[in-house]
Amino acid sequence: MSSLLVRRRGKKAAAPAELPAPADGTSGVGGARTAGSGRPATPPSSSAGGADHGDAPPQVVEWSNGPALVTKAWGALLALALLAGPAALAWTLLRPEPAPVAASAGPADTAAQAAANERAVELVETWLRADKDDQQLLASLTSAPVGTLPQEGLTIRDSSVAQSEAAEDDVWSVTVGVDVAEPAPGSTPPPADQAQGEQAEVPLVWVRRYFQVPVLVQSTETRYSGPDLAVAALALPSPVPGPAAAEPPDLDYSETISPTSAAGQSVAGFLAAMVAGDGEITRYLRPGTAVSAITPAPYAAVAVTGIKGSHEVAEDPADNEGTHALTTVELTRLDGQKTTSQYVLTLVARDGRWEVAGVEPAVRIDTTPSGTNGSGTAGE
Structure with a gap:
């Protein structure tokens, strides 16, 4: 691009004081800008050559390094592409195969x-x-x-x-x-010639x-x-054939707890309140434990017949001592008939009394290697 500012022949250029002020508010010759351009014009030459001293038109210098820089940029990009090619090929060959995604049942x-x-x-x-x-x-x-x-x-x-x-x-x-x-x-099947409608005594x-x-x-x-x-x-x-019977494992309830002990009485009171509606269930619960009574109560009475614990239970326990209790009970139905059931409860001591901290969904399996003695607390 070439651009020159020229004055008409035979007319004298306006003095600097007569030039219109630039739009940006700057003044003086140095603040003048070329027409149609945002670049400042070069000041007039102060040499004595020519009849119009001091009136030489400003020279607009054209920037000619652009094509060279563009060429260099393209060269750099080409070099990067050539270098990235082998690296990308190596990554494609060496990267591990993605693991197959298992299809889940939808x-x-x-x-x-x-x-x-x-x-x-x-x-x-x-x-x-x-x-x-x-x-x-x-x-x-x-x-x-x-x-x-x-x-x-x-x-x-x-x-x-x-x-x-x-x-x-x-x-x-x-x-x-x-x-x-x-x-x-061992029973004898009915004879094949038995008359239709006769009842077989089998x-x-x-x-x-x-x-x-x-x-x-x-x-x-x-x-x-x-x-x-x-x-x-x-x-x-x-x-x-039906499913094979699994070999039952040993259960982790090695300690015997008397139903008449303080822990046994807490268990009996809790189950009577939960299953038979006998008493308030919250009085047997550890603070923060949420267990509700069954309503309406399905049984008339509950009798604890045996308790096996995972840890030894003391009559005067310290706070936070505990055990997991596998409890066998005899339930009296509303019609007076009796049946046996079992519960697994978590007991934790507080202020010298035993409280129920939860009804567990499953029994504990004994995972202790043979020849060793396990020890711990109910939370383990």
Whole structure:
């Protein structure tokens, strides 16, 4: 860009005092700016050359380093790009593989599992109760051929899902547990030619049986109701073994606490208030403990028959001494019948008396290695 300020030939330039004042309020020749530019103009030359002494036009100096700096900047960026290339390649090759993200069961999986469980329970119950006239009823619940059905169905109760897991895509394997009325061991079955309607004199007992059913659950979409689930049992129920019995561990309640001791009386008073509505429950609670009585009370009376503690209990305890107490009680129902139950309570001493600091949701397992003696407080 080239820019010169020139005066018309034959006219004399205005004296400095006659120049208009700049817009920014500065004065004098040094404050004059070039037209159309924000840069200050170079002062007039004071040399004696020329007829118009002191009237030489100001020279506008053009800045010519811009293209050079732009070229240098592009060169620097190119160099950085060339250097970053090998580094990026090395990072790509050496960085660890990202860990796979495990898919969690979402609402869709939960709904599919619930649908599979419901169909499996329905099929097992119907199949066990079915007789020779229930072919179509069973066929409506499974895509498998119904086959042979007995003359009379079985008597069942208390069916529930024992296990449910995804087997393959859209297929769930469901195990259903159900009580079945079966002839008592050693009893003689009724004769095959027994007349219909006659009562068989065969004692029956309830036996827990388990049946496995594969269930297909697929998502569908109807025009009006939106997404929905289609369910089909892929096979008839198959009898399977029940869950194996776990080996019970040793419990961490090595100390015997007398029901007539101060700690035992606190336990008895607390349980009587909570279960039988006998007395005010708050008088037995440690400050800050929130336990409510059952209302309406389901039992008429509570009798403590035994207490086992995790720590030794003193008759004159110091503050904050405590124990976890596995308490066995005899509950008297409202009809006068009795049954046995157990509670696990936390007892903590304060001001010479034992208070209930909580009802624990589970028992304590003894994790002490054999040959060692465990010690501690109730909070451990």
